[in-house]
Amino acid sequence: MKKYIIFTFMLVLGSAAIYAQNIATNEESIDLGQILFRNPVTVVYNLKNSGKKLLLLSDVRMSCGCTSVQYPHEEISPDKDFKVIVTYDAKQMGHFEKLIALYSNAKESPVILRLKGIVVGSQIDFTGSYPFKIGDLKVDKNNVEFDDVNRGDRPIAQIHIFNIGTTTVQPQVMHVPPYLTAQISPSNLAAGHGGVITFILDSKQLHDLGLTQTAIYLGMYPGDNVSQDKEITISSVLLPAFDERLSAAEDARAPKLQMSNSTLALGSFGRKNKLKGTVTIANNGKEQLDIRSLQMFTDGMEVALNKSKLEPGETAHIKVTVFKSILRKARSKPRVLMITNDPAHPKVVINIDVAK
Numbered sequence: 001m002k003k004y005i006i007f008t009f010m011l012v013l014g015s016a017a018i019y020a021q022n023i024a025t026n027e028e029s030i031d032l033g034q035i036l037f038r039n040p041v042t043v044v045y046n047l048k049n050s051g052k053k054l055l056l057l058s059d060v061r062m063s064c065g066c067t068s069v070q071y072p073h074e075e076i077s078p079d080k081d082f083k084v085i086v087t088y089d090a091k092q093m094g095h096f097e098k099l100i101a102l103y104s105n106a107k108e109s110p111v112i113l114r115l116k117g118i119v120v121g122s123q124i125d126f127t128g129s130y131p132f133k134i135g136d137l138k139v140d141k142n143n144v145e146f147d148d149v150n151r152g153d154r155p156i157a158q159i160h161i162f163n164i165g166t167t168t169v170q171p172q173v174m175h176v177p178p179y180l181t182a183q184i185s186p187s188n189l190a191a192g193h194g195g196v197i198t199f200i201l202d203s204k205q206l207h208d209l210g211l212t213q214t215a216i217y218l219g220m221y222p223g224d225n226v227s228q229d230k231e232i233t234i235s236s237v238l239l240p241a242f243d244e245r246l247s248a249a250e251d252a253r254a255p256k257l258q259m260s261n262s263t264l265a266l267g268s269f270g271r272k273n274k275l276k277g278t279v280t281i282a283n284n285g286k287e288q289l290d291i292r293s294l295q296m297f298t299d300g301m302e303v304a305l306n307k308s309k310l311e312p313g314e315t316a317h318i319k320v321t322v323f324k325s326i327l328r329k330a331r332s333k334p335r336v337l338m339i340t341n342d343p344a345h346p347k348v349v350i351n352i353d354v355a356k
Contacts, residue, residue: 032117033186033195034124037090043115045084049076056105060084063099067115071102090119117185126160126194134230135220136165137189143331146201146236148347153203159232161218162194172219173197174226179205180234182216199234206238210293210339233331235297242343255310256285257342259350268355269324279318279350283310285342293339294318300326301352303336322354 035041049055054075062069070085086100097116104111130138140160149155163169168190173182181200189195197218206212217230224230260280269275283289289310294303300323307316320336327334334352 028112029114029116029187031183031185031187032115034120035088035090035117036123037093037119037121040087040089041117042085042087045086045113046081047084048081049078051106052078054078054105057084057102058105059103061101061103061110067098067100069100084113086113086115088115093119093121095119126162126196128160130160130162133164134218134232136163136169137171137218137220138162138164139218139232142231143233144199144235145332146234149201149203149206149236149238151203151206151238151241153201155201155203157199157201159197159199160194161189161197163189163191166191169220170222171195171197172222172224174217174219174224174230175214176216177214177234179203179212179236180214180216201236203236203238206236208293209238209240211295211297211337212236212238213297235332237337237347240292240339240341240346242346251343253286254344255283255287255289255312255340255342257289257340257345257348258282258284259348262349263351263353264320265353266320266322273325274321274323275354276319276321277352279320280315281310281318282315283312286312288312288341289314290341291316291338292341293337295337297332297335297337298327298330300324300328300330301334301336318350320350320352322352327354 030043032041054077056075057071057073060069060071068087072082076082084102088098090096095116095118097114100113100115101110102113126140128140130140132139132142134142138161144157144159146155146157161171168188170188171184173184176182179202181202183198184195185198186195213233213235215231215233217226218232219230258281264277264279266275266277291305291308294305296303302321304319305316307314310316318336322334334354336350336352338348338350340346340348
């Protein structure tokens, strides 16, 4: 039994003077998500000749023999709709990406359509919960953390989504920074169906050590508005680079961080609007200890360090203040991140234990 999925591609008139038509698409890659093994999937691309002259598709080429295509062989009048029908017969398990090249008299280079997904023996549904709601979508998390990232890493994180609406949506991830890639599968999410957003972090594009945070937004369709209720926070922690093969002599000379405690228990707010606490740090090594970065994972906190460079034997104090009205809205646990030049402790997290 064939499964029919309809996608629309918007074609716009280009600016190249030497061509009467210029075919373009507002969505050049379509992800079908999970499809069943040996269950052909047919995709109908609805296109349009938006030029002022006759359009002729001279050839359509596919990247493999397991894809078939139907397209009009006659000239297409200006402003007229037409269809390109692509069928993928999945004969191998696993991920796939197929290319369909449309050659025409619009321009010398072809229009490339992409079709991708994953072939499975049986469809697997997400078994976790969706505690957060964004528009017509429920999501299993609204905060993503890439922890302990080394320069050159490309870690991956996922958010599962579920369409609780009554119509098909085209989820869009908006305001994505250059160091992050977001892939949504499937591209079109039918009512009552689930999907996944995959985030890939390119650590080479992170500029600063320590914590980098940003907000992205999950829309329901292309061009959806950005608003705070659609916000998803993304955090990454980039670690400093050290030579892991330190000699015994080098290790003996290295700075050595010691802390009074790694969890700061502040108790309960009660009627108080803020709570305060202190963590003492010391350098028990032979060289200067540098506190390269001191950052907070959440709003509703203030952190003060009285000394960022500690000679051997010196101590310093980290004073932490938390605010009830702001902290109770935080999406992640209150923590303080410290980046140091101690090879044994390049990253230190101080957990803040407080009853909201």
